[in-house]
Amino acid sequence: MLGFVIQRLLQAAVVMAVMSAVVFVGVYAIGNPIEIIIPPEATQEIREATIKRFGLDLPLWEQYFIFVTNLLQGDFGRSFIYNVPVLELIAGRLPATLELVLISVVTATLLGVGLGVYAGYRPESWIARGIMAVSVLGFSVPSFWVGLILILIFAVNLGWLPAGGRGEVVSFLGVEWSFLTPDGLSHIFLPALNLAFFKLAMMIRLARAGTREIMLTDTIKFARAAGIPERQILTQHLLKLISIPIITVFGLELGSTLAFAVVTETIFSWPGVGKLIIDSITVLDRPVMVAYLILTALLFVLINLTVDLVFALIDPRIRARGA
Amino acid sequence: MTAVLEVRDLRTEFNTRAGVIRAVDDVSFTLKRGEILGLVGESGSGKSVTGFSLLGLVDPPGRITGGSIRLNGTELVGLPQSELRARRGKEIAMIFQDPIATLNPLLTIRKQMMMALEAHQHMTTKAAETRCIEVLQRVGIPDPAARIKAYPHEFSGGMRQRVAIAIALLHDPAVIVADEPTTALDVSIQAQILHEMRSLAAETGTAMIWISHDLATVSSLAKRLLVMYAGKVVEEGATGTVLRDPRHPYTRGLITSLPAIAKPGEDLLQIPGTTPSFLSLPPGCPFAPRCESAEASCDKMPETAQSDERMWRCHYPLGLSGPDPRGAQQ
Ligand SMILES: Nc1ncnc2c1ncn2[C@@H]1O[C@H](COP(=O)(O)OP(=O)(O)O)[C@@H](O)[C@H]1O
Ligand code: SF4
Ligand SMILES: [Mg+2]
Numbered sequence: 073m074l075g076f077v078i079q080r081l082l083q084a085a086v087v088m089a090v091m092s093a094v095v096f097v098g099v100y101a102i103g104n105p106i107e108i109i110i111p112p113e114a115t116q117e118i119r120e121a122t123i124k125r126f127g128l129d130l131p132l133w134e135q136y137f138i139f140v141t142n143l144l145q146g147d148f149g150r151s152f153i154y155n156v157p158v159l160e161l162i163a164g165r166l167p168a169t170l171e172l173v174l175i176s177v178v179t180a181t182l183l184g185v186g187l188g189v190y191a192g193y194r195p196e197s198w199i200a201r202g203i204m205a206v207s208v209l210g211f212s213v214p215s216f217w218v219g220l221i222l223i224l225i226f227a228v229n230l231g232w233l234p235a236g237g238r239g240e241v242v243s244f245l246g247v248e249w250s251f252l253t254p255d256g257l258s259h260i261f262l263p264a265l266n267l268a269f270f271k272l273a274m275m276i277r278l279a280r281a282g283t284r285e286i287m288l289t290d291t292i293k294f295a296r297a298a299g300i301p302e303r304q305i306l307t308q309h310l311l312k313l314i315s316i317p318i319i320t321v322f323g324l325e326l327g328s329t330l331a332f333a334v335v336t337e338t339i340f341s342w343p344g345v346g347k348l349i350i351d352s353i354t355v356l357d358r359p360v361m362v363a364y365l366i367l368t369a370l371l372f373v374l375i376n377l378t379v380d381l382v383f384a385l386i387d388p389r390i391r392a393r394g395a
Numbered sequence: 396m397t398a399v400l401e402v403r404d405l406r407t408e409f410n411t412r413a414g415v416i417r418a419v420d421d422v423s424f425t426l427k428r429g430e431i432l433g434l435v436g437e438s439g440s441g442k443s444v445t446g447f448s449l450l451g452l453v454d455p456p457g458r459i460t461g462g463s464i465r466l467n468g469t470e471l472v473g474l475p476q477s478e479l480r481a482r483r484g485k486e487i488a489m490i491f492q493d494p495i496a497t498l499n500p501l502l503t504i505r506k507q508m509m510m511a512l513e514a515h516q517h518m519t520t521k522a523a524e525t526r527c528i529e530v531l532q533r534v535g536i537p538d539p540a541a542r543i544k545a546y547p548h549e550f551s552g553g554m555r556q557r558v559a560i561a562i563a564l565l566h567d568p569a570v571i572v573a574d575e576p577t578t579a580l581d582v583s584i585q586a587q588i589l590h591e592m593r594s595l596a597a598e599t600g601t602a603m604i605w606i607s608h609d610l611a612t613v614s615s616l617a618k619r620l621l622v623m624y625a626g627k628v629v630e631e632g633a634t635g636t637v638l639r640d641p642r643h644p645y646t647r648g649l650i651t652s653l654p655a656i657a658k659p660g661e662d663l664l665q666i667p668g669t670t671p672s673f674l675s676l677p678p679g680c681p682f683a684p685r686c687e688s689a690e691a692s693c694d695k696m697p698e699t700a701q702s703d704e705r706m707w708r709c710h711y712p713l714g715l716s717g718p719d720p721r722g723a724q725q
Contacts, residue, residue: 294497299484
């Protein structure tokens, strides 16, 4: 198990090194930030001083070297636009995205697996058909449209829920959260529902397909032939046997939603990371873009790592292979 | 000897979109305590469905539509699932062909055995574990106290099948249905397991229904044979008698296609044609299209005939001498 962990950590380090280079070069190849930072009427001296201050006169490899050295010390540089440390800027926005995404992905997974297992276990029942209808709907309507409809119905027509913003927040562990106050919860409900809808549909599909497949296997027949109660067959055999693809998709969804919740955040004016990135791209705030991409890569690497470790915990054959 | 299992006119049907498949059609037999009964027939003849029917585990859209199954004197047909569950594993158990597919790869042997044990019996963890180790020992798992903590992938195919057999034996059931349990194993391991199953049956008094498409395997183990074709039992009798002197042309076909029967250098005599589809069976004897002895009257379904502890279902049974036996079978 330890060998497995070390091997995965090394892989993760290599991926991060490659990603940092790709991101750095990729971002430097687009646009020239000088024109944005420095007003056109600035004197030549100011121009050169600014270029020097940001190290933009150095050769690319040296800039990269400085960049990586700083990264390793946790220094992502300062935003060209806001003139504050990038990490501080992102950290200020992260809790909003984090709570929104976690609530929607976790809820969608728990609910989706429950409904999907039921639909796969009793495929002929009317409830199963209803569940599958919801799933088809979740797949076929675009997310932004669902968001707008949710606002139209619940915020505009019925007036039950707010249309945007985080509402009242409360500080916990030094960070501000919405989901801990009733008002914040009412604000998070619609955007979380919007984000969760597609994921719910996907989890239902995945759990149903897995259930239908596993329930026909000899493992289940053998367990039944031994007289094991159905409840135990579902919890001890079925849920474990369908968990690998579900955990894989959960990890992918968690990562991609954290990184790309932009559409929902925009529709519901949710002050998360997505909004920050869109703004940074329009004004070519290079340090923010670079830091965001690096952190996103790191996020995926960490999620993959965790998913692999969870696999190893669940499946002894994977443990054996990694050892 | 007392009968532990009595099956009468059992019928199991699958209601499919294409039509009704009667995979088990009027099957009757009696199983005595400690007896090993061989159920043999080509693939697709309804052997597995017969086995699952006995445990009340036919997959939908299949269901038992008629007949009777009496296990230790209790009628199983029509019992609610909860009552059936209480008997499965305790009074009647089943093992399957592929031991890689039957055990859950994610759970230890210990966990899987404990679940099977606790399904019918409340006992302390210590006592339960002792019982599991004892049964593993009995089926020939070396060092069971240590091996019980292992996962299925840490065992060879033969050892995994022994674990499955151990799970089936946990409650000393009256009957074990063994559905091709050695088909997926190497020949040498097959022989070992056959040998051990025979002595286990003798020791514990557990009766066995040994299902196989391979007449050679079954006949080395079973005292009585049940030959199945297209959902019907076409011949039944003591193994030696049936092999020496088959009544049904299908049984003879199975015998002459055995490698041991053919003379060296001679081609094996395969039964011509293939197993018919259940959806397009001929109106009379289902074997007629492949039968060398078929005559016009085979368009009518032959009734079962019986004599001297044996049974067959054919208008023109083989090996009967005397004045025209054909007339007797209408
Ligand atoms: N789930 C099912 N749905 C429809 N038909 C089935 C199903 N299971 C079995 N059958 C039918 O029952 C027949 C007998 O199957 P089976 O008992 O598995 O044969 P055997 O074990 O003798 O090879 C099959 O040929 C098939 O037509
Ligand atoms: S009834 Fe006729 S067709 Fe069927 S096995 Fe006997 S002889 Fe052959
Ligand atoms: Mg079979």
